Amino acid sequence: MLKNMKISMKIGFGFFVIMLLAAGVAYLGSSGLIAVKDRVGKADDVNRLVKYILEVRRSEKNYILRQDQQHSDDVLAKLEEMRKQVRETKTKFTQDVNKIQMDDVATAVDDYANSFYEYLDIEVKQKEQEANMVRVARELEKIAIALRQNEKKEYTQLRTQNANEADLDDKLNKADAANRMIKWMLECRQDEKNFILRNDIVSSQQVTKNIKKIINQANDLKNHFTKEENKKMAQQIIVDAESYQKAFLTYNELNNGLNVNLEKMVEAARSVENTCGDARTDQKAKMLNEMNLSINLMLGGTIAIIVLGVFISFAIIRAITVPIDRITVIAKEISSGDLGHEVEIVQKDEIGQLADAFRNMKESMQEQAVVAQKISQGDLNIEVIPKSTKDVLGNALVAMIKNLQEQADVAQKISQGNLNIEVIPKSTKDVLGNALAAMTRNLQEQTGALKEAVNVLSSSTSEIATTVTQLAASVSETATSANETTTTVEEVRQTADLTSKKSKAVSEGAQKAQQISIDGKKATDEAIEGMGRIKIQMTSIAESIVILSEQSQAIGEIIATVDDIAEQANLLSVNASIEAVKAGEMGKGFSVVAQEIKDLAKQSKQGTKRVRAILNEIQRATGKAVMVTEEGSKTVEAGVKQAKQSGGAISTLTTSITEATQAAIQIAASSQQQLVGMDQVGTIMMDIKEACAQNDAGTRQLETAVQNLSELGQKLKQVMEWYKVTA
Missing domain, CATH: 1.10.287.950 (Methyl-accepting chemotaxis protein)
Structure with a gap:
């Protein structure tokens, strides 16, 4: 089929096939790149969720440490952004496993939000109990100080009255007892603050222990007091101590609730991070698979293009170069003077036309070679008939034979010693005529x-x-x-x-x-x-x-x-x-x-x-x-x-x-x-x-x-x- 096609048609056919395959490979590559871009976008969305949860955790810690309402508002605002991002990311996923992962993230975000709300409620209750503890502690300290002042006053009166040592010691002991209650109350406040700041169990136990000491000491004083006013003050100290103890226990229970909700928030945040990490790993794995598939398809297509291109190019080049090589060999033989080879190429394309022209040229050159051979042997008595008026070589041979005959006559006279002759050149380009004329003159x-x-x-x-x-x-x-x-x-x-x-x-x-x-x-x-x-x-x-x-x-x-x-x-x-x-x-x-x-x-x-x-x-x-x-x-x-x-x-x-x-x-x-x-x-x-x-x-x-x-x-x-x- 290629033998009878024009050369331009052969080259165009090969170029069309290669371009068609290249378009296929480009389509496969672009499809793979679009898929990879989609996976990268989904992975970025998942990374954005991880970034949001980290920012939520940071704002949460800032709120816990600084008690700044701005950080609490930041937590709630970022949780709402996370919900919105989860919904958008879920709509982009097409596989059920990824949608389930986004549902898990949404659930974890809701759990985190609920735990944070509960944490805020408990914190409000804690502040109420803390204020109650402060109020009760101050009231207890005030009563204990008043009780101590009463005992000191009575001690001064007894001393001015020269009372016995036993009564004086009793008053001093009761004043010391009031001092001890004040001291224990101050220690309770110190341990309370340590517990609030550090969540120290030892401090909590020490608060309970000191409260019991205050209650026992107040009961003992109540039993030893004779004045009704002092008994009422001792009873009020017992009531305040029990109120402080109740408020502290309530605060402790609320603190446990805070810890539980903190653990829930941490667990929810970790769940979000782990789920997003799984989704990101899944998207990365799928992205790598699609990249490998695209690379393999592009590589296979490229190899197919190269192989088919090489095959088509080889076929086209062979269909063109083999006849041209044959004609080139014949042309080299003709250029070296060998006119005995036959041009055996028969085709309908440009190379066939070139082969026909070579055959005609070889026949004409064979005829002219016979004439030139006779001239080379010194035979100038030959007749050359040109093929046409445009036969440059034939007409040139006729003129050359005539000139050679005239110049042979001149050379014969010179060889006889006759230098009294005149040679007239045919033209200024008549090299041999000009040379004979110059030689004669010289x-x-x-x-x-x-x-x-x-x-x-x-x-x-x-x-x-x-x-x-x-x-x-x-x-x-x-x-x-x-x-x-x-x-x-x-x-x-x-x-x-x-x-x-x-x-x-x-x-x-x-x-x-x-x-x-x-x-x-x-x-x-x-x-x-x-x-x-x-x-x-x-x-x-x-x-x-x-x-x-x-x-x-x-x-x-x-x-x-x-x-x-x-x-x-x-x-x-x-x-x-x-x-x-x-x-x-x-x-x-x-x-x-x-x-x-x-x-x-x-x-x-x-x-x-x-x-x-x-x-x-x-x-x-x-x-x-x-x-x-x-x-x-x-x-x-x-x-x-x-x-x-x-x-x-x-x-x-x-x-x-x-x-x-x-x-x-x-x-x-x-x-x-x-x-x-x-x-x-x-x-x-x-x-x-x-x-x-x-x-x-x-x-x-x-x-x-x-x-x-x-x-x-x-x-x-x-x-x-x-x-x-x-x-």
Whole structure:
């Protein structure tokens, strides 16, 4: 079927099939993406429910902690939003399992809302009971304080009446009992607050225990009171304590109800989270399944498109390329000159038409090849009949045969030595005609010029032969002079070599003397620097000794002061002894202290004498040291001066030696350069000598060549006389 279809129809059919399959794959992919998008939207709705329940829990905790009505309103508002979101999400689901999950979420939300409402109601009741407990506790405390005041008042009255101790103790005990009830009531309030804040069971038990203590203490006081007023106050304390106890127990029961509702809210919130988590997991799993299905379908469709496209492309390409390959092979054979292959392609499409054209072209080229073969064999007596007036190659062959015949006649005349002919080209593009015309003209011109050149060559060779003979004699003389010059240059080179060695030795000696002078200058500089350091150190020592002398004088003054203090201490001890004697028995201890002061003063005086003697010796030694350092400083200054003079002399000597050394180095370098120059001159003279020898040999060869050239000119003159050229 493909063989008889047009090529454009084949390509269009393959493209249509591939596009149809691509549209199918695109439909499958878009359907899968729409399904995945739907699953993602449902998963987002479920996530939104989880977000709502978390926000509800946060608002609930804020309300419990802060008791702010705004947070309570937020809880109720978000629960209503959750109900609305659950209804919307349920309408989007199509499977029963997901709808059931949304029903479970709605039920859990309702349970949470009911528990929260109950929590609020219980909290209102708790606040009522808490206010009742506060009111009763304050009333109880007020009565207990009044009872204590009554007992204290009665105690004061009995004491003024000088009552017996038993009655006074009884009043004190009753006042203490009232104090204990107040204390227990305060502890109840503290434990009550701990229970409310922390929900502590121990605090609750402690409240019950203290209330029982108050009731028992009030009953005991009631039995011991004699006044009716006090009995009524004790009875009122019992009533208030029982009321407080009842209110606290009611509060405790309500607190248990709060805890139950909190647990219900937590359970409902967890149920919402778990159910939403299951729904989200289900949607995610379905989304993944649909994604995998879409990917598999798209992948399968893509593979099918590729396989079918490859198959269709292969069939179409084969239907097109196989015949074209055959025609290409035949065209290559024809282009290489082989016209023996037959075109066996029979089709009704463009390739069949191309095959028919190739067959006609091959037959025409075979006929023209026969003509060209005869022309190549030199047979120009052939007749070519063009196929039509548009047969370019046939007409060109006819014109080519005619031109070749005319140009063959011209070439035959030239081969006979007749250059007196005129060649007229057919046109400016007649390469062969133009070449024959140019060749004829060039041959005529070159033949005339060659005749003249041969005549000139014959006369010139004689003159060259005479000149070459003279040149040979001159070259021999030059070679002899070059040998003598080479010998003289060798002698001069040996003299320069000896001069270079002597100047090199002088240069080395000068360099050593320069190094020694540099070392001497360096040593002198170091000696001057060392003398300078010694001078600085001697100056520092002198300054230190002067400071030491000043400090010694200061120590002497301090010793004189200490000596005066010792004298005064001694005088003070004598006065103290006198006063101790005057004091009698009470002054004995003071007398001992006075004696000790006297002994210490005596010891201080002796110590100052020894220090003064040592200090005098130090001052005498310091004076000697000052004199010695001054003499040393003068000696060092003289040494520095002499060292500087020696350094100047050595520096001058070093400069002179350095200049002499540089001159010797320059002489050595010049001698070395002269030696190198003489070596180069010797080499050049050897080259000149060899060149002279070569010139001598070349001149002799040139003489022989000139003789040969003279003989060749005679022969050329005879050859040129054969050509016929118009003058």
